[in-house]
Amino acid sequence: MIRIADLSRRAGGKTILESIDLEIHRGEIFTIIGPSGSGKTTLLRLIDLLDMPTTGTIIFDGTDTAASNTVRLSIRRRMAMVFQKPAVLNTTVAGNVAFGLKFRGREKSEIDARVHEALDIVGLLHLADRKAITLSGGEMQRVAIARALVTRPEVLLLDEPTANLDPVNTELIENLIKHIHQRFHTTIVLSTHDMVQGQRLADRIGVIMDGRIVQVGSLHDIFYRPQGKDIARFVGIDTILKGVVESNEEGHARVSVGNAVFEVLTPCRPGTQVSLFIRPEEVTIAPKDGELPKTSVRNQLTGTITKMVPFGPFVRTTIDFGSSLTALVTRRSADELSLAVGMTVIAGVKATAIHVIPDSG
Amino acid sequence: MSEIVSGFLQAINLIVSLNPEVMQIAALSLFVSLAATIIAAVISIPLGGLIHFHEFRGKRILIILIQTLYSVPTVVVGLVLYLFLSRDGPIGIFGLLFTPEGMILGQTLLIIPIMTGLVIAALGGVDRNISDTLISLGATGFQTIVQIVREARLAILSAVVLGFGRAISEVGVAMMIGGNIRGATRVLTTAIALQTGIGDFPLSIALGIILLGIALIVVIILNLITSGLSFESQVALGGPRT
Numbered sequence: 001m002i003r004i005a006d007l008s009r010r011a012g013g014k015t016i017l018e019s020i021d022l023e024i025h026r027g028e029i030f031t032i033i034g035p036s037g038s039g040k041t042t043l044l045r046l047i048d049l050l051d052m053p054t055t056g057t058i059i060f061d062g063t064d065t066a067a068s069n070t071v072r073l074s075i076r077r078r079m080a081m082v083f084q085k086p087a088v089l090n091t092t093v094a095g096n097v098a099f100g101l102k103f104r105g106r107e108k109s110e111i112d113a114r115v116h117e118a119l120d121i122v123g124l125l126h127l128a129d130r131k132a133i134t135l136s137g138g139e140m141q142r143v144a145i146a147r148a149l150v151t152r153p154e155v156l157l158l159d160e161p162t163a164n165l166d167p168v169n170t171e172l173i174e175n176l177i178k179h180i181h182q183r184f185h186t187t188i189v190l191s192t193h194d195m196v197q198g199q200r201l202a203d204r205i206g207v208i209m210d211g212r213i214v215q216v217g218s219l220h221d222i223f224y225r226p227q228g229k230d231i232a233r234f235v236g237i238d239t240i241l242k243g244v245v246e247s248n249e250e251g252h253a254r255v256s257v258g259n260a261v262f263e264v265l266t267p268c269r270p271g272t273q274v275s276l277f278i279r280p281e282e283v284t285i286a287p288k289d290g291e292l293p294k295t296s297v298r299n300q301l302t303g304t305i306t307k308m309v310p311f312g313p314f315v316r317t318t319i320d321f322g323s324s325l326t327a328l329v330t331r332r333s334a335d336e337l338s339l340a341v342g343m344t345v346i347a348g349v350k351a352t353a354i355h356v357i358p359d360s361g
Numbered sequence: 362m363s364e365i366v367s368g369f370l371q372a373i374n375l376i377v378s379l380n381p382e383v384m385q386i387a388a389l390s391l392f393v394s395l396a397a398t399i400i401a402a403v404i405s406i407p408l409g410g411l412i413h414f415h416e417f418r419g420k421r422i423l424i425i426l427i428q429t430l431y432s433v434p435t436v437v438v439g440l441v442l443y444l445f446l447s448r449d450g451p452i453g454i455f456g457l458l459f460t461p462e463g464m465i466l467g468q469t470l471l472i473i474p475i476m477t478g479l480v481i482a483a484l485g486g487v488d489r490n491i492s493d494t495l496i497s498l499g500a501t502g503f504q505t506i507v508q509i510v511r512e513a514r515l516a517i518l519s520a521v522v523l524g525f526g527r528a529i530s531e532v533g534v535a536m537m538i539g540g541n542i543r544g545a546t547r548v549l550t551t552a553i554a555l556q557t558g559i560g561d562f563p564l565s566i567a568l569g570i571i572l573l574g575i576a577l578i579v580v581i582i583l584n585l586i587t588s589g590l591s592f593e594s595q596v597a598l599g600g601p602r603t
Contacts, residue, residue, distance in 0.1 A: 048497055077499040087490035090512055099508075100498040147498065 001026040001187050007056030009042055016042045017211045029181055031202035032191040039211040040191035044159045048081040080148030081157040086140045088132035096132045096143055100151040118146040138169030158190040195235050207231050225355050232277045238326035239278040245270050258322040263298040266356035273359040282353035283327035287337055288344045297348035305343050319347045371563030387571045390548040393461055394529035397468035401476050402521050409480025414506055430474030435533030438471045443537050459540040467534035472524040483516030
C-alpha cells in the first residue's frame with residue numbers, strides 16, 4: 001500500500017529522520033512506537049504528504065507521491081490524519097466533520113448522510129449541533145476521528161491519538177480504532193510512545209529511535225526478541241545482562257553472567273559475548289525455602305531483594321544475585337509471600353524466556 | 362464650569378434640531394472615513410493574506426516596517442501627500458488637493474499599514490494545527506486560505522474597526538489635504554479644531570458627541586455583522602437552522 005525508501009527529513013540544521021525504509025501493507029494496523037522526539041510525528045506528516053522529505057521516496061499504491069502537487073492532493077484525499085492535539089474549527093461538531101466532504105465538492109444530501117453516519121460511529125450524534133470548541137479533550141479527539149472517517153479514507157494516520165487523554169477515553173478511542181479497522185478494513189498507521197497501546201492495537205510494529213526505524217516486526221518479535229538494548233529498554237525489558245557463552249549443544253547453551261550461569265536457547269558459539277534480555281513478567285519469585293517446579297524453570301538464582309516499587313497492580317521487584325534481575329509480581333503475591341527488601345529469595349526464569357543477542361559492545 | 366454645561370446643552374440642541382451645518386459635517390466625515398476604510402480593507406485583507414501565506418526573503422523586515430507605519434504621524438502622511446497632490450507634484454494633474462477624494466486617498470494610505478499589520482497578526486493567530494488539519498482533510502491551497510480567513514474573521518473585523526477608528530479620528534490628513542473648507546471638506550475633527558480655536562464651544566461639543574456616537578454605532582454594527590457571519594457560516598456548514 002505504502003512503500004517508503006531511503007526517506008530522510010532535515011529541518012533547521014537538524015536531522016529528524018534518516019534512511020527510513022518501510023512497507024505498510026493494505027488493511028493492517030501498523031504501529032510506530034518510539035520515545036518522545038524520536039521522529040514519529042515527522043514520519044506520519046511525511047506519509048500524509050504535509051511536508052516534503054529531504055531525500056527518499058514515498059510510493060502510494062504504486063504512484064510516486066513526488067510526481068506533482070496535483071498527484072499529492074489526489075493521494076492525500078485517499079488518506080486522513082488525526083493529530084495528537086486535535087484542532088477543531090470554530091463551528092459546530094457536524095460542521096467540523098463535514099469539511100473533508102465539502103472540500104471534495106460532494107452534494108449536501110450526501111454530506112448530511114455521511115456526517116450523520118460518522119458521528120454515530122464515534123458516539124457523538126447527540127452533540128452534532130454543539131460548538132466544537134466547547135467539547136472536552138476526549139470528545140474533540142472523537143470529532144477528529146469522525147472528521148477523518150467521513151471521507152472513507154483508504155489509509156488512516158493517527159498520531160498519538162490518546163496521548164493527552166485519561167484511561168477511560170483512551171480505552172474508548174482504542175475500541176473505536178479497532179471498530180473502524182474491522183468495519184471498513186482501513187489501513188491504519190498509528191504512532192504511540194505507549195508500548196502497551198502498541199501491543200493492544202498493532203498487527204505489526206515499527207520501532208523508531210533517534211529518527212531511524214531500528215526494528216520492524218510482529219508483536220512477539222518486538223516485545224520478546226528486540227534487536228538491541230535501546231529497543232529492549234523501551235519495550236519494558238528491565239533486565240539486560242552481559243555474559244559469555246560457555247558451551248552450546250544443539251542450541252542449548254550455558255551463559256555465564258558473573259558468578260551465575262544461565263541456561264538459554266541460542267545458536268551463539270562458545271566464547272561469544274552476548275546480552276541476555278529478560279522480561280520482568282517472565283521472572284518468578286519464591287522464598288528461599290520454597291520450591292520451584294524444576295522441570296520447566298531451568299534457571300534458579302538465589303539473591304536478595306534490593307528494591308520494591310509499586311507499579312499499578314504489580315510490584316516491580318529488583319533482586320541482586322551478583323547482577324540485578326527485575327521481576328513483576330502482583331501485589332497479592334508480594335503480600336502472600338511476605339516479600340520485603342533484604343529478604344533472600346529464589347528467582348526463576350525459563351530458558352525459553354531469555355532472549356539472547358550477540359553483544360555488539 | 363457653567364460654560365461647559367451651557368455648551369453641552371446647546372450642543373444637544375444642535376443635534377436634536379438636526380442643525381444643517383452639523384449634519385453636513387457629520388455626513389461628510391462618515392462618507393470620507395467609511396470610503397477610506399472600505400478601500401483600505403479591500404487592499405489590506407488580500408495584502409495581509411499574501412504576506413502571511415507566502416514565505417519570502419525579507420518577510421520579517423517587511424512586517425516590522427508595516428508595524429512601524431502604525432504610528433506614523435497623520436501630519437507626515439498629510440505633508441507627503443500634499444507634496445504629491447499639489448499643482449507641481451507628481452499627481453497634481455488629478456486636482457485632488459482640497460477635495461473629499463483627496464482626503465479619502467490620504468486616510469486610505471494612513472490606515473492601510475495598521476489594517477494590513479493586524480490582518481497578518483489575525484491570520485498568524487490561527488492555530489497552525491488548523492492549517493495542517495485542513496490540508497490533511499484534502500483542502501486545496503485556495504480552500505485552506507478561505508477557511509483560515511474565516512477562522513480569523515473576528516480578528517480581521519477588529520482590524521477593520523480599528524482602521525475606521527484611526528480614519529475618522531485623525532486631523533492631520535483632513536486638515537492638510539482637505540483644507541477644512543466650509544461646506545466642502547470640513548469634517549468633524551477639523552471643525553472641532555477650528556471651532557475650539559475661535560471659542561465656539563457648543564458646536565465643538567456637539568461635533569465631539571457626534572464623533573463618539575458614530576464610533577459607538579459603527580462598533581455595534583460591526584458586532585452585529587460578526588455574529589451574523591458566524592451564524593451564516595454555521596448554517597452553511599450544516600449547523601443549526603433555528
